[in-house]
Amino acid sequence: MSEKDKGTEARILEAAKKVFVLKGMDGARMQEIADEAGINKALLHYYFRSKDKLFEAVFRDSMAGFFPNLLGLMMQKTPIREKIRIFTSEYIQMIQQNPHIPMFVLHELSLNPRRIAEMIKETGINPDFFIQQIMQEKKEGTLNDTDPRHLIVNMIGLCIFPFVARPILESIVFGGDTQAFDRFIEERKFTVPDFINKALEKK
């Protein structure tokens, strides 16, 4: 299926996503989106009534690329440390595919924190199951006394942060070597779960 055959609406959404994600809502221009989609501005307003509506569609779509699908993972009867390994490596892998999504989502949410409340209801995401399992394994004595909420935030942060801070890290830590940074990300699929699991060992 070629670019032209995909239907105008899909092409617009794709173009809009590209531009919005890179420039943000405020920095994006309808003209640029139109150019990217190979059409004109009027047609954007024909399909989506306003820039706001178009953004809303793109943002909803991007949220799916930000929240990992955890249902399958959480329901398995895998021990928690194995789950951590799977979660982190797969989440890093997932962000690698669309490395600019996290900054986009986080920035727009920080501009408009109220937006998150509505979204949450829809996605229905919820860390309770994970927290339960950590509590359980603590009782069984396989984990040390790390606070589950700190653990969760650490896990997510260790996955996402390098993508959000890429320009600084690439420049300062890697001297501007883009490929070295890409290899670094690749390594993290192993070093991050290792790091976390070491931190969880009982003495």
Add this chain to the structure above:
Amino acid sequence: MSEKDKGTEARILEAAKKVFVLKGMDGARMQEIADEAGINKALLHYYFRSKDKLFEAVFRDSMAGFFPNLLGLMMQKTPIREKIRIFTSEYIQMIQQNPHIPMFVLHELSLNPRRIAEMIKETGINPDFFIQQIMQEKKEGTLNDTDPRHLIVNMIGLCIFPFVARPILESIVFGGDTQAFDRFIEERKFTVPDFINKALEKK
């Protein structure tokens, strides 16, 4: 010294920082900055020629609030694990004072990655000294074989991430309880260095 006595230029800079940091370069409005400073738009252009110039001044200033001053810490002959404890707790403390700076700096840099190159030269920040010390302590057998670059990125990420992702975390992990989230941040001054140092223990 009251608000009015601070000199117009300083008041403008302060107002501009507040607005730019919260709304970003693209979302900020000169009118809002003028209102915040208690003057009119024309005066903004009298002191700083353009929005761009004003932003540049604010951004330079913000960088100082983003990069911790490490010179004193790094030069001490403190063991690395103690340095990690000091660095993380003080860095979290520092961001607590201006919790929106990280998102601001990271977002603007991701919009304009080339900007970082120029800035780096001026700040002269550099992780080499830290990496050297890690290598040294590894040889001496007090650290396990964690990769120094991963360690640095982990340290920084664990400090910064909760502030960048605050809306999501506060909503999902803390059910919208702002004060609970503030306490959580306070806890991290201890849990983060603990977490890292556990991960660095030799078996």
Add this chain to the structure above:
DNA sequence: GTCTATATCGGGATAGAC
């Protein structure tokens, strides 16, 4: 230095032909 008034322009949105 500080103000009011205004120029200028870019960008979102609409009208209307095809």
Add this chain to the structure above:
DNA sequence: GTCTATCCCGATATAGAC
């Protein structure tokens, strides 16, 4: 459905009085 032409507002920037 898709285009061209145009409207109109908001935002940066400037002119000029005080």
